[in-house]
Amino acid sequence: MRGKRERLTAAAVKMLHEQGVEKTTLADIARAADVPVGNVYYYFKTKDDLVEAAIGAHAQRLQSMIASLDELPAPQDRLKTLIGGWVRQRDLAAQFGCPTGTLCSELDKRADGLDRTAAKVMRGLIDWSEQQFRSMGRSDSRDLAVALIAAYQGISLLTNTFRDPELMTREGARLERWIDSLARPSEDPDDLR
Amino acid sequence: MRGKRERLTAAAVKMLHEQGVEKTTLADIARAADVPVGNVYYYFKTKDDLVEAAIGAHAQRLQSMIASLDELPAPQDRLKTLIGGWVRQRDLAAQFGCPTGTLCSELDKRADGLDRTAAKVMRGLIDWSEQQFRSMGRSDSRDLAVALIAAYQGISLLTNTFRDPELMTREGARLERWIDSLARPSEDPDDLR
DNA sequence: GTCTATACTAAGATAGAC
DNA sequence: GTCTATCTTAGTATAGAC
Numbered sequence: 001m002r003g004k005r006e007r008l009t010a011a012a013v014k015m016l017h018e019q020g021v022e023k024t025t026l027a028d029i030a031r032a033a034d035v036p037v038g039n040v041y042y043y044f045k046t047k048d049d050l051v052e053a054a055i056g057a058h059a060q061r062l063q064s065m066i067a068s069l070d071e072l073p074a075p076q077d078r079l080k081t082l083i084g085g086w087v088r089q090r091d092l093a094a095q096f097g098c099p100t101g102t103l104c105s106e107l108d109k110r111a112d113g114l115d116r117t118a119a120k121v122m123r124g125l126i127d128w129s130e131q132q133f134r135s136m137g138r139s140d141s142r143d144l145a146v147a148l149i150a151a152y153q154g155i156s157l158l159t160n161t162f163r164d165p166e167l168m169t170r171e172g173a174r175l176e177r178w179i180d181s182l183a184r185p186s187e188d189p190d191d192l193r
Numbered sequence: 194m195r196g197k198r199e200r201l202t203a204a205a206v207k208m209l210h211e212q213g214v215e216k217t218t219l220a221d222i223a224r225a226a227d228v229p230v231g232n233v234y235y236y237f238k239t240k241d242d243l244v245e246a247a248i249g250a251h252a253q254r255l256q257s258m259i260a261s262l263d264e265l266p267a268p269q270d271r272l273k274t275l276i277g278g279w280v281r282q283r284d285l286a287a288q289f290g291c292p293t294g295t296l297c298s299e300l301d302k303r304a305d306g307l308d309r310t311a312a313k314v315m316r317g318l319i320d321w322s323e324q325q326f327r328s329m330g331r332s333d334s335r336d337l338a339v340a341l342i343a344a345y346q347g348i349s350l351l352t353n354t355f356r357d358p359e360l361m362t363r364e365g366a367r368l369e370r371w372i373d374s375l376a377r378p379s380e381d382p383d384d385l386r
Numbered sequence: 387g388t389c390t391a392t393a394c395t396a397a398g399a400t401a402g403a404c
Numbered sequence: 405g406t407c408t409a410t411c412t413t414a415g416t417a418t419a420g421a422c
Contacts, residue, residue, distance in 0.1 A: 046417080150344060154345065
């Protein structure tokens with residue numbers, strides 16, 4: 001059994017994704033981590049400190065996913081594998097949305113600096129995508145990266161709103177075709193270039 | 194000066210967009226509407242009732258925007274004008290995100306029926322877009338409509354996350370080029386082009 | 387270092403005066 | 405029909421026992 005601090009952080013990641021930051025109480029997190037409520041304050045000075053730790057843990061998880069994608073030799077395969085991962089997670093997206101997106105959306109409504117912390121995670125994803133498009137020889141790599149992540153964030157929101165995982169599947173297929181069309185230019189009229 | 198009920202509803206639409214549902218208190222709304230706090234309960238039985246009225250008012254505003262788009266003869270112009278509207282509103286999106294999207298995202302975290310009410314508004318937008326693509330003779334009109342609204346929701350989230358209106362401008366231009374690339378001789382018998 | 391009991395605060399909701 | 409004062413609850417945070 002891991003240390004309580006780790007258990008609390010992991011429980012926070014899960015609960016914040018499922019219920020959102022505002023609706024999740026310290027009691028919810030403590031229960032999920034099997035730690036007494038009042039005890040939370042021994043490990044984290046405030047709720048925001050715990051939220052920050054949760055964002056950090058989520059960022060690390062994303063980092064290691066990105067690292068495994070970097071093992072693939074071709075940038076277009078890295079991007080398509082990323083999209084494949086989104087599709088595999090479609091049921092979770094239908095239930096709770098994209099973890100990164102819901103965090104950014106919710107934390108933006110706050111004055112403190114937590115929103116910037118969440119934004120950094122999102123920026124990391126865009127920066128990595130931009131590198132892949134650049135490796136593919138695209139001079140408009142930034143716009144393409146923004147468009148790709150926007151497409152994912154948008155379809156996550158719709159998949160969640162309508163509780164329909166199929167939306168993610170279909171959009172994922174469309175995005176993979178798009179990546180292909182960027183790698184090997186075709187006459188596909190749906191080409192988003 | 195309009196009735197207090199209308200003032201409260203209008204203030205709620207504004208505050209819910211700017212602060213989100215959870216962070217907005219009845220006191221916030223009452224202050225914005227210049228109505229005493231306790232008095233709110235004369236007009237709305239609960240906070241949720243007021244939120245529901247706000248969603249309805251927002252839906253009506255969208256409806257009238259859609260109605261004015263329908264005045265345009267060509268479906269691709271209707272879609273491009275819709276996109277132009279999104280770009281014009283870019284500063285608001287950078288500050289607070291898309292009103293419909295943030296509502297759907299936040300209300301989804303709740304068990305009650307308010308999330309379905311917000312989802313209906315989103316569905317209305319997709320349905321209307323689907324009609325436009327169908328009028329353009331596309332058999333894959335549903336997928337295209339979902340992709341368009343997802344692109345908008347996603348770029349709204351990123352524009353808001355990075356507080357950068359320019360992101361909306363660039364993605365809007367890309368989407369307009371995309372609409373142009375989809376244009377086909379229409380199979381709509383009512384289309385007199 | 388761990389946990390219980392409790393203080394404090396903010397916000398939703400109600401009772402009742404005018 | 406309008407508004408003030410107040411009740412209640414829930415959730416963050418702290419003090420202090422063990």
